[in-house]
C-alpha cells in the first residue's frame with residue numbers, strides 16, 4: 001500500500017518544502033519511488049517556481065508534471081513526479097488568494113477535498129510514497145467549504161509530518177498544532193525541525209528539549225531535523241542529512 005505523508009507546519013515559511021525535499025531524497029535513496037503533491041500553491045505566478053518545482057530543483061531532478069487526465073506515467077530515474085491542485089498568484093491563504101484573484105467564482109472553483117483525495121489516489125497508483133505539502137499550517141482552509149490541511153490528512157489516512165522552528169515562540173505554536181492534530185484523530189505523526197542554526201544558544205537548546213518532550217507526550221516521533229542552509233548545499237548533502245529524518249518519519253510504515 002502506498003504511504004502518504006502530509007507535511008504541515010506550525011506556520012508558513014518554517015521549512016516544509018526543504019523538509020519535503022530531504023524526505024524525497026532519502027526515500028529515493030532507499031529505492032522508493034516518490035511523488036509530491038501541493039494541493040494549493042499560492043504566491044506563485046503561472047510561470048513561477050512552485051514548491052513542487054523547488055523540491056525537484058533542490059534534488060537536481062527533472063519535473064514530470066502529472067495532469068488530472070493522467071498523462072504522466074511512472075517517473076524515470078532522473079524525474080520527480082509532481083502535481084498541484086491549483087495555483088494562485090496572491091501570497092495569501094488559498095481561499096483568500098482565490099477571492100482576490102477571481103472573486104467568488106474562483107473561490108468556488110477551488111478543488112474540493114474529494115478532488116484532492118482523488119488526485120493523491122492517481123499518484124498513489126504510480127509511486128510507493130506520496131508526499132503532500134500543505135499550505136501554511138495545519139488549520140489553513142484549502143477549500144471553499146472550509147476544509148483544512150488537517151481534514152485532508154485525515155481523509156488521506158496520512159502520516160502527519162509537523163515542521164517546526166527552534167526559535168522563540170515555537171513552544172506555543174507547536175503545542176497548539178499537536179493538540180489540534182490529536183483532537184482530529186491525527187495520532188500517527190512526526191515532529192521535525194525545519195532549520196537548526198549553526199550557532200545555537202541556550203534558548204535553542206532549551207527549546208530542543210521541550211519540543212522533544214512535546215512530541216513524546218503527543219505520541220509523535222521526534223526528528224532533530226535539518227541544519228540551516230542545507231537547502232542550498234545540493235542533492236547529495238540533502239540526501240545524507242535526511243537519512244535519519246526519513247528513518248524517523250517514514251521508517252515505521254515505509
Ligand SMILES: Nc1ncnc2c1ncn2[C@@H]1O[C@H](COP(=O)(O)OP(=O)(O)OP(=O)(O)O)[C@@H](O)[C@H]1O
Pocket residue numbers: 009011012013014015016017018019051135136194195196226227228229230231232
Ligand atoms: N534547512 C534549511 N536550509 C536552507 N534553507 C532553508 C532551510 N529551511 C528553510 N529554509 C529557507 O527558508 C525559507 C522558507 O522555507 P520553505 O520554503 O521550505 O518554507 P515552507 O514552510 O515550505 O513555506 P510555505 O508555507 O510558503 O510553503 C526558504 O527560503 C528556504 O530556502
Ligand SMILES: C[C@H](N)[C@H](N)CCCCCC(=O)O
Pocket residue numbers: 012013041042043090091092093094135136137140
Ligand atoms: C503564500 C505562503 N507562502 C503560503 N503558501 C500560504 C500561507 C497561508 C497562511 C495563512 C495563515 O495562517 O495566516
Ligand SMILES: [Mg+2]
Pocket residue numbers: 016017051133
Ligand atoms: Mg513550501
